Amino acid sequence: MPPVAVSPVSPPSPTLDNTSKLTKAGTAAILEKTVSNGLQVADLDASKLTITRNLNPKHVPAPNSAEVWSQNCTTDHMLTARWTEKAGWEAPEIRPYGPLSIMPTASVLHYATECFEGMKAYRGVDGKVRLFRADRNAKRFLQSAARISLPSFPPEEFVKLLKKFVGVEAAKWIAEPESFIYIRPTMIATAPALGVQRPKEALMYIIMVMFPSLDDPSCKPPSVPTPLNAAFSAGTQPESKHVAASKGMRLLASRHDMIRAWPGGFGNAKVGANYGPSLVAQGEARARGYDQILWLFGNECFVTEAGGSNFFVLWENKQTGRRELITAPLGDGVILEGVTRASVLELVRSGAVGGGDVDVIERKFTMHELIDAQTEGRLIEAFGAGTAFFIAPVQDIHFRGTDLVLPLGQEGQDGADADGASFALAVKKALKDVMYGRREHEWGIVVEEEKEDAYE
Numbered sequence: 001m002p003p004v005a006v007s008p009v010s011p012p013s014p015t016l017d018n019t020s021k022l023t024k025a026g027t028a029a030i031l032e033k034t035v036s037n038g039l040q041v042a043d044l045d046a047s048k049l050t051i052t053r054n055l056n057p058k059h060v061p062a063p064n065s066a067e068v069w070s071q072n073c074t075t076d077h078m079l080t081a082r083w084t085e086k087a088g089w090e091a092p093e094i095r096p097y098g099p100l101s102i103m104p105t106a107s108v109l110h111y112a113t114e115c116f117e118g119m120k121a122y123r124g125v126d127g128k129v130r131l132f133r134a135d136r137n138a139k140r141f142l143q144s145a146a147r148i149s150l151p152s153f154p155p156e157e158f159v160k161l162l163k164k165f166v167g168v169e170a171a172k173w174i175a176e177p178e179s180f181i182y183i184r185p186t187m188i189a190t191a192p193a194l195g196v197q198r199p200k201e202a203l204m205y206i207i208m209v210m211f212p213s214l215d216d217p218s219c220k221p222p223s224v225p226t227p228l229n230a231a232f233s234a235g236t237q238p239e240s241k242h243v244a245a246s247k248g249m250r251l252l253a254s255r256h257d258m259i260r261a262w263p264g265g266f267g268n269a270k271v272g273a274n275y276g277p278s279l280v281a282q283g284e285a286r287a288r289g290y291d292q293i294l295w296l297f298g299n300e301c302f303v304t305e306a307g308g309s310n311f312f313v314l315w316e317n318k319q320t321g322r323r324e325l326i327t328a329p330l331g332d333g334v335i336l337e338g339v340t341r342a343s344v345l346e347l348v349r350s351g352a353v354g355g356g357d358v359d360v361i362e363r364k365f366t367m368h369e370l371i372d373a374q375t376e377g378r379l380i381e382a383f384g385a386g387t388a389f390f391i392a393p394v395q396d397i398h399f400r401g402t403d404l405v406l407p408l409g410q411e412g413q414d415g416a417d418a419d420g421a422s423f424a425l426a427v428k429k430a431l432k433d434v435m436y437g438r439r440e441h442e443w444g445i446v447v448e449e450e451k452e453d454a455y456e
C-alpha cells in the first residue's frame, strides 16, 4: 500500500472515554460488583499467609547463562491462594515451587480463563529491594480477572503478599546490586466442570523467573538460539540488508488479516487469550529476522502496540515544528494500559524527561502518518515500553513492502547508538534511577527482606 497523506492532527473523538480505569473508583466498582452476591465469604487476607520452606533449594545460575535464557529458571518457592465460590479465599501459602494439580476438565484448559501480570523486583545500588508501582499492577490484575469472571480481591492484600514473597526470595535470587528478577502473578479457573459458566474455583499463584537483560543489546544468549529475540539469536537469518547491527528492536507490521485486539474486545486486559492467537504472527516475525509484531488496527492502519509493549513515537509536528511524543489512546480497549506507558507519559508531562519541550499526545495515529513523518524528516525516534523489554528503541519497521528505517537504524553502527535514541535512553535512565534507588521516588516501593539465615 503506498503511503497516503493523512491529516496529522485529528483530535481524539469526543465520545472516547480516555479516563484510566486504574483508579480507586474503577477498582472499587469492580470489588462492589463481584462481592455483592450476598454471601459472606472470606476475602484474600495476607495476614493468614503461611510459609513452608523448600528443603531442596536450587542453585542460582550465573546471570545471562544458558539456564537463564531458557526462562525456566524459577526460584525455590511459589505463592498460592485458592478460592472457591462457597468459602471465598483460603489462607495463602508460600511453598516449594512445583507442579500444580488440576483436573483435565478445569475451566482454564478449555476456556482460557487465565490472566496474569508481569513485574520485576530490583536490587538497588543502595542494597535495598524495590518493586515498581506495584499498586498499578495489582489493580490491573483485578481488572483482568474481572474481565474473565475470575474472583475479585482487595488489591492491597495482593501487594502485601507479593512483598512478603519477594522478601523471602530476594536475598538469594537477587543478591547483586542492579540486578532484578521477573515476577509472574497468575490466576486460573480450576473448577473441574466442562460447562461454559462462571468459574466456581480458582487459583491465584505467583512465581519468579530469572530473566536476561532483554533491553541490553550487548546481552546475548551464550550459544543456544532463543525464542525470545531472533535478532540476537544464532539460529535465524535476518534479511540481508539489516544484518549489520542489532542496536534496536526490529518490528514487522501486522498483516491486514491478523488483528490482535478490537474495540469492545479484551485487548485492554492482560489475559492469556490475547497471546496464544498472536504466536503465528510472532513466529513469522522471528523467522524473518524481526523481534516483535507491530500491531496495526483497521483499514486506516492505526498503530497500536509492539508485541507485549506499548509503542511510542517522537516526531516533529508538521504545523508547529514542536516535538511530540505520541502513543495510542486508551478508551476503546484496543491496547493494554502499561505501567511503563503511564510512567513514561507522567515523566514527560512533568518535564522530568524532555525538559518540558515535548508535547505529550495520546491519540490514534496511522502507519501512513509515520511514513510521512519519516519522508519529511520529522521522525525522530520510536520505542517500545513495557516491563519485560523495558525501554527498547526501534531500529526499523517493515510495513507491507516498505522499510521504515529510524535514525537509530541509520546511525546504529558500533559506538553510535547513544546518539541514535537519546530520548528513549533518557526515559530509560529516569525509570532505572527509581527502580534501582538512585532517586528516591514514591514509585519505588521498598520491600522488607527476610534475614538470609531464615533459610537454615
Ligand SMILES: *Cc1c(COP(=O)(O)O)cnc(C)c1O
Pocket (backbone or CB within 6 Å): 118, 270, 305, 307, 308, 309, 310, 336, 337, 338, 339, 340, 341, 385, 386, 387, 388
Ligand atoms: C504487559 C503488556 C504491556 C506492558 O505493560 P507494562 O505494565 O508496562 O509491563 C503492553 N502491552 C501488552 C499487550 C502487554 O501484555
